[in-house]
Amino acid sequence: MRLLAFGESFVAGAGDPDHLGWVGRALRGRRAVTLYNLGIRGATTTKLAGLWRGEAQARLSDEEPCRIVFSFGVNDTWEEAGAARVAPAQSLLNARAMLSEAGALCPVLLVGPPPVPDAGRQARIAALNENLRQLCASLQVPFIDVFQPLAADGPWIAEAAAWDGAHPGAEGYQRMAELVAAHPAWRSLTLAD
Amino acid sequence: MRLLAFGESFVAGAGDPDHLGWVGRALRGRRAVTLYNLGIRGATTTKLAGLWRGEAQARLSDEEPCRIVFSFGVNDTWEEAGAARVAPAQSLLNARAMLSEAGALCPVLLVGPPPVPDAGRQARIAALNENLRQLCASLQVPFIDVFQPLAADGPWIAEAAAWDGAHPGAEGYQRMAELVAAHPAWRSLTLAD
Numbered sequence: 093m094r095l096l097a098f099g100e101s102f103v104a105g106a107g108d109p110d111h112l113g114w115v116g117r118a119l120r121g122r123r124a125v126t127l128y129n130l131g132i133r134g135a136t137t138t139k140l141a142g143l144w145r146g147e148a149q150a151r152l153s154d155e156e157p158c159r160i161v162f163s164f165g166v167n168d169t170w171e172e173a174g175a176a177r178v179a180p181a182q183s184l185l186n187a188r189a190m191l192s193e194a195g196a197l198c199p200v201l202l203v204g205p206p207p208v209p210d211a212g213r214q215a216r217i218a219a220l221n222e223n224l225r226q227l228c229a230s231l232q233v234p235f236i237d238v239f240q241p242l243a244a245d246g247p248w249i250a251e252a253a254a255w256d257g258a259h260p261g262a263e264g265y266q267r268m269a270e271l272v273a274a275h276p277a278w279r280s281l282t283l284a285d
Numbered sequence: 286m287r288l289l290a291f292g293e294s295f296v297a298g299a300g301d302p303d304h305l306g307w308v309g310r311a312l313r314g315r316r317a318v319t320l321y322n323l324g325i326r327g328a329t330t331t332k333l334a335g336l337w338r339g340e341a342q343a344r345l346s347d348e349e350p351c352r353i354v355f356s357f358g359v360n361d362t363w364e365e366a367g368a369a370r371v372a373p374a375q376s377l378l379n380a381r382a383m384l385s386e387a388g389a390l391c392p393v394l395l396v397g398p399p400p401v402p403d404a405g406r407q408a409r410i411a412a413l414n415e416n417l418r419q420l421c422a423s424l425q426v427p428f429i430d431v432f433q434p435l436a437a438d439g440p441w442i443a444e445a446a447a448w449d450g451a452h453p454g455a456e457g458y459q460r461m462a463e464l465v466a467a468h469p470a471w472r473s474l475t476l477a478d
Contacts, residue, residue: 094326101319109316111309123302123454126294129322132344133287143343150336151325261316 094156095119095282096128098144098190099163102206102268103131107251107259114203115161117269118278125282126156136167136178137186144190152197159281160194162187163203165224166258169216176216184223191233201281202228203236203272207243209253214243234277241271287349288312288475289321291337291383292356295399295461296324300445300452307396308354310462311471318475319349329360329371330379337383345390352474353387355380356396358417359451362409369409377416384426394474395421396429396465400436402446407436427470434464 097103097115105113112120119125128151132139144162152158164187168178178186187202194200204221207214221239228235242248247263255261260268272278290296290308298306305313312318321344325332337355345351357380361371371379380395387393397414400407414432421428435441440456448454453461465471 104319104321106319107316109314111305111312111315111318111320112303116304116309119304121302122304123300123448125304126297126299126326127304128297128325132321133319133346135343139343143339146336147340150328150332153326255316 093124093282094126094128094151094153094158096148096151096158096160097130097163098140098147098160099131100135100140100165100167101131101133101259102166103163104129104133105131105265106133107255107261108265110262112265114265114268114272117266118273119282122282134167135164137164137183137190138178140164141186141190145193148194148197158198159201160198161201161203161281162190162194163205165205165220166208166213166217169213169220171212180216180220180223183220184227187224187227188231191228191231195231195233199281201234201236201277204239206238206268207249208258209249210257234281236272236275236277238268238271242268286317286475287319287321287344287346287351289341289344289351289353290323290356291333291340291353292324293328293333293358293360294324294326294452295359296356297322297326298324298458299326300448300454301458303455305458307458307461307465310459311466312475315475327360328357330357330376330383331361331371333357334379334383338386341387341390351391352394353391354394354396354474355383355387356398358398358413359401359406359410362406362413364405373409373413373416376413377420380417380420381424384421384424388424388426392474394427394429394470397432399431399461400442401451402442403450427474429465429468429470431461431464435461
């Protein structure tokens with residue numbers, strides 16, 4: 093199986109000294125899965141919507157089952173001059189376009205955005221997370237919510253605050269990987285033929 | 286620092302149960318380096334030459350130093366109907382184009398192709414490896430030769446033969462990572478500002 097992961101810095105595993113990120117950690121030991129980690133630091137949903145398809149087409153194969161996982165939105169919530177970098181309504185349009193188009197190619201999963209140690213952004217990410225959950229329900233795309241568990245306990249927020257204000261380290265990524273790997277939607281996506 | 290790695294399945298780490306490949310293993314513990322692993326299974330140098338620039342432009346940043354490492358060529362040597370998938374002269378033209386164009390953007394390194402457990406392809410990869418070494422010398426691009434060490438000893442060939450005939454497992458990738466990480470050209474590329 094080939095798993096294509098699209099998203100922002102958290103997908104890329106920025107700040108993980110082991111260079112696995114949550115995606116690599118969630119796949120540990122799964123030798124038959126080839127991971128294509130295509131996360132991009134700072135990428136908004138608008139940027140991702142413009143480039144995911146070309147990068148997917150270069151990697152999708154008829155030889156093996158392929159799956160796509162997305163995780164995006166935190167960068168959209170960054171405020172510049174008093175407005176979010178991408179307005180919430182546009183984030184949802186971008187998400188809808190990516191999930192619908194990718195879903196026509198292969199099974200797709202959305203992992204919701206993780207929290208950051210900043211109260212203002214936290215609230216905007218929480219709202220986006222809820223909107224994405226509802227969008228996925230309407231599109232019948234599986235959704236894994238990691239926001240509340242990562243915000244509520246454990247090392248994610250502490251490591252991010254101690255590093256660069258956004259990205260956790262090995263423990264935070266491991267915690268997120270465990271949340272994802274334990275979810276039926278992840279097992280269904282990555283264990284099916 | 287952001288390190289962009291372009292190449293074929295060996296860059297992607299296909300067959301590595303830890304989903305690190307040699308690139309991730311060579312960077313272990315280097316938390317300040319964001320790795321973009323853009324390896325693609327089955328990609329020839331012709332395919333890579335056509336897409337590396339777009340994927341690089343989506344990830345290069347003015348905010349941090351960027352570096353590019355390439356490792357390609359094994360797929361070119363696959364024979365179809367008695368001829369290599371990409372002729373040796375074309376492989377070198379493709380390599381020259383990628384290394385020259387990337388070198389105009391940021392510091393670049395080429396890691397030579399690893400061996401496979403097939404005598405016929407082994408000979409063609411050895412010839413390509415030598416041609417790439419000479420090309421890099423003429424372009425003044427640093428080159429790390431892993432072919433002979435991986436062919437001569439250790440787990441690379443044994444693991445690849447036992448798995449799918451091409452891709453090693455954790456020990457083989459770890460051995461390649463150690464060869465790369467110990468090379469002055471890698472240290473120069475990844476430790477400089």
